[in-house]
Amino acid sequence: MSTSKVTPMSETADKPPSECSGEGAGRLSLVNLMHLAPRCGAKTRAHVPCQAPAIRGKRRCRMHGGKSPGAPRGSKNGNYRHGLFTLELAEARKRLRAIRAMIDDRS
Ligand SMILES: [Zn+2]
Secondary structure, X not given: OOHHHOHHHHHHHHOOHHHHOOHHHHHHHHHHHHHOOOEOOOEOOOOOEOOXXXXXXXXXXXXXXXXXXXXXXXXXXXXXXXXXXXXXXXXXXXXXXXXXXXXXXXX
C-alpha cells in the first residue's frame, strides 16, 4: 500500500466520532493503527532498514530475530571462558565503585 492512501485516514481521525461510526471507519482506523506499529530496524542487503512490523515489545521483526530470546547467558553460552564479564559480575563491580565513591566523599 502506498503512503498516499494513508493520508486521507488521518483526516478521518480529526472528524468527530459521529462521522467515524460504522464498520468501514472502524476498519480504517485499525489499519491506521497497524501502520503506526514500531518498525524493524535491521539492515537489509539493500543497506536500508527492513521496516517490517516489529514483534510486540521488541525492536526486530519475526524474520530478523524478533522471536529469538537471544544467546544463552553465562556458562550455557559456547563462548563462555571465566565469567569475569558476566552481567552479574559487571553489576557487582558497579556496586563496588558506588560504595568506594561514597567512602571517598566522606574522607
Ligand atoms: Zn526485519
